[in-house]
Amino acid sequence: MTRHVETPDLLVIGAGAGGLSVAAGAAQLGASVVLLEARRMGGDCLNWGCVPSKALIAAARHAHCQGAGAPFGVKPVAPTVDFGAVRQHIRETIATIAPHDSQERFESMGVRVIRAAGHFVDPRHVAAGGHVFRPRRTVIATGSSPFVPPIEGLSDVPYLTNETVFDLDTCPAHLLVVGGGPIGLELAGAYRRLGARVTVIEADRALGREDPELAAVVTERMRGEGVEIVEGRTVTRVTGEGGAISATLSDGRTIAGSHILVAVGRRPNVGKLGLDAAGIEAGPAGIRVDRGLRTTNRRVFALGDVVGGPQFTHVAGYHAGIVVRRAVLGLPARVRDDHIPRVTFTDPEIAAVGLDEVAARARFGPKVDVIRVPFSDIDRAVAERETDGFLKLMVHRGRPVGVGIVGPHAGELIAPWALAISAGLRLSQIAGMIAPYPTLGDIGKRAVSAHFAPRLFENRWVRRMVRMVQRF
Known part of the structure; x- marks a missing residue:
């Protein structure tokens, strides 16, 4: 190598959700960090994915509501959509969030940001924008891109x-x-x-x-x-x-x-990284990593969409925490995937965490208790006229192993279930929670009650105990 070789503690390739989280965490812990990004800071989620799509969906929801007021006594009107204004709303949403992911913010944390693509020239060296780096650890966080199938024409x-x-x-x-x-x-x-x-x-x-x-x-x-x-x-x-x-x-x-x-679908962004030169194995699904997100090059980690698996911003953030613990702090950490929630932001929304019914029965057999609670049983949903959908709870030996929700605000309602499954809580612990009334969140408490109801009200030993107590 004839050029000056720089030796940061950590080199992060990609400034999407996962890469930014690793860079911020490492820098704030005192590591010297170089961050490489050839495109826009914030990656796919901010610029072309989660953020603009949710802004578009919000505009669409307001348009829909204009014609859906009759059941509430509000005269419906056909919406007049100014699509240019919709597009401006999307741009303003991105612009409002962008400073959080900006080059200026990360440089203020002490991260050195280089707006160039990086590629391995050998197992230890990465070249980018006229620079050559020999970092102690490298993190690949290059994300994914839309897969375009080979359809004729x-x-x-x-x-x-x-x-x-x-x-x-x-x-x-x-x-x-x-x-x-x-x-x-x-x-x-x-x-x-x-x-x-x-x-x-x-x-x-x-x-x-x-x-x-x-x-x-x-x-x-x-x-x-x-x-x-x-x-x-x-x-x-x-x-x-x-x-x-x-x-x-x-x-x-x-x-x-x-x-x-x-x-x-999407494909991992690995084509221009020079993985072969670095001794890093990859396949169609992405870069091969172990449970600690280490690649086949022991000094290189990879995270997020580029390693395959669930392709969500919150997964990239979760992976980032694992990588910081391992690569920066030297602590043991392993990825779990049984507690990762997912949401599809249709109307109604779908959200799920853990096992679905088929997977739960395949793993645990007939010992799985499946409970369904419709939103039509929830008073707040009735008042809002949002009664389509239900919560589906899979229980094994008193613990939730999976939850699926389709209905209003399902994405918000799945969060406590993600916590319950992550922490291994028993339903008896969840039963002690007092849900405020009237809220959509009451559907979770109803599901827990539905699990215990037959065990309490149809139990002959409980009935005998009640009769005994009532004698006094």
Whole structure:
């Protein structure tokens, strides 16, 4: 190496959610940190993912509410959507959050930020922007990108992904969505409420990774709002040009639209890292790591989307904590995946943590108790006229092993269950919680009560004890 070699304690490649968390934690603990980022600070979540999509969904919800007031005595009106203003709302949302992830903020913490891509030149050295580094530890946090399938003709039309769909100046007349997973259905529902005609094409079952019972509530609502969902069909060919795009399906049918959005999954960003030079193994799912997030190069860790597994911002943040403990503090730490919650921000939302019913029965057999509580039993949901959906609780030997919720604010309601499963709490401990009334959160307390009710009220020994006590 002829150039000057710099030797920071920690080199972080990628300034998305996970990389930023590692850099901040390490710097505040006193380590010297260099952070590499060639694109935008904040990564996918801030710029093209979680943040803009939730801003779009919020705008769509307000549009929908204008026409849904009749049951409350409020005259419904057809919403007038200024799509330029919607786009401005998205931009303002990103701009408001961006300072938290900015280069200036991290430099104020003592992190050296270099706006360049990094790649390994050998197992110990990383080159970036004319610099060469030999860090004590390196962290790969390069995230993922939209996967674009090899569909005939797709590359010849101006297709959209989550990285480009928020740049639209006008609402699509007819949006074709290839992929019925969380991203596809979230955006499909939002654009439908903003005035687009929407067709979703899914090769298998829409929301196929979710409990079918929960997913059915969402797809039924979306179909009721006018979203066409085609399941069990693939797109075999795409033709047309901007404003007039046609998709041919595996059953021979052709659907014509104005825009096409590809949302069939994501791929890890590993192609330009020089992993072979570093002795780091990777496969289609991402970089191979152990339970401590160490790669096959003992001085290199990897986290977040780039290692495969659940691709969520909160998972990247969780991984960051593991890496800081191991790489900076030298403490033992291992990744768990049984307590990681997930949310799909459709309307109604779907949230889950732990095992679903099929997985719970496969692991524990007939000893699993499955409890369902509908939102129609919750007074606050009745008052809000948000009674679609239910909570589903899987219990084994008195402990929750999985929870699924489909309904209003499911993403908020799953949090205490994530805590319960993470901490290994028993339902008897949760039963002591007093839920404020009237709140949607009462549904969790109802589920716990439903578990204990037959054990208490249908127990002959309890009845004998009551009769004995009443003699005195």
